[in-house]
Amino acid sequence: MSGAAHAARAVVLDIEGTTGSLSHVHRVLFPYARSRLANWMRDHEESDAGHAVLASVREATGTPQLATDQVVAVLQEWSDHDVKAAPLKTIQALIWADGYRTGELTGHVYPDVPVALARWKTSGIARYIYSSGAVAAQRDWFAHTAFGDLTPLLDGYFDLTTAGGKRDPASYRAIENALGMSADRIIFASDIGEELDAAATAGWQTVAVRRDDDPRGPAVPGYRSRNSLDGLLSSHPVG
The missing domain is CATH 1.10.720.60 (Transcription Termination Factor Rho, Rna-binding Domain; Chain A, Domain 1)
Known part of the structure; x- marks a missing residue:
């Protein structure tokens, strides 16, 4: 994890390769x-x-x-x-x-995702999605999972039109402004190093996630990677 270890107030999650399967997409x-x-x-x-x-x-x-x-x-x-x-x-x-x-399509999420979202909601940590996929597609993804409708566990969504490109630090600053909280209180989880770099440049805390079934292997270059959301915020209590 990069960034100063301030107490987390929000977690922003990527979809493809982080909360859901890369191959499903x-x-x-x-x-x-x-x-x-x-x-x-x-x-x-x-x-x-x-x-x-x-x-x-x-x-x-x-x-x-x-x-x-x-x-x-x-x-x-x-x-x-x-x-x-x-x-x-x-x-x-x-x-x-x-x-x-x-019913031809379902949104794929890993089993640890609904558990983590529910735990963060109970703890008072805000939960958001940031993906290059359109906000409407993000909502549909989480509304139609094998674990049921997960949208009640999410506070909002950001995409290319509402925030900008995911490798541009300005996009993370735009999200920060929309959330109305300081950058060092936001944690971004992604499977792409360049996205994490952009978030870190904007002052966010970052977590690299690389799933066990990912064809690219277990490592996000330049980052220490984890294979699930379990314990992602354990060292960052609610501020």
């Missing part, structure tokens, strides 16, 4: 959305959501003349390369919402 969620991108755009092209996706892709690419099929091709390319682009995250969330609603 890449083997289940991404392919599910990619295979439905063209049909979704065809069915929703005239809706407000469809117009918003078209406009945001055209703006992001700097090509306002892009036709719908060209927008779909851009989204598919972004999906293939896991580009952290807000328009892609928006449409993925909309497609996944249908899958959660029909």
Whole structure:
């Protein structure tokens, strides 16, 4: 853990690779959305959501003349390369919402996650999620788990549009301002070293998490890693 050992008032958690399985995202969620991108755009092209996706892709690419099929091709390319682009995250969330609603999809969380969230809630520690996935997708993930609806255990969510990129220290300062607490009272847990670096630069405390089933191995380069959320805040009582 980096940062001064001040008493924690909030914990901010990454999803992919930290609270949920990396493989679930890449083997289940991404392919599910990619295979439905063209049909979704065809069915929703005239809706407000469809117009918003078209406009945001055209703006992001700097090509306002892009036709719908060209927008779909851009989204598919972004999906293939896991580009952290807000328009892609928006449409993925909309497609996944249908899958959660029909029961085709569930959000994967490790067994220690609901236990930790409940313990922190009882202790008065605020609990937030920060992911590149859209806030709507984050809510759906935690609302449809094998452990039931976990959203009552969470206080809020941040994404690319509400905070910014996860490797930019300014994003963590934006979250800090939104939470209304000092940086050294916030702990960020992630499986990505560059994200932890950005949070530490912003003055946050950091915890590296690397799950036992992670194909990248047990270590987060540059950090001492843990394989669960168990005891994550044991040395940081509520302030």
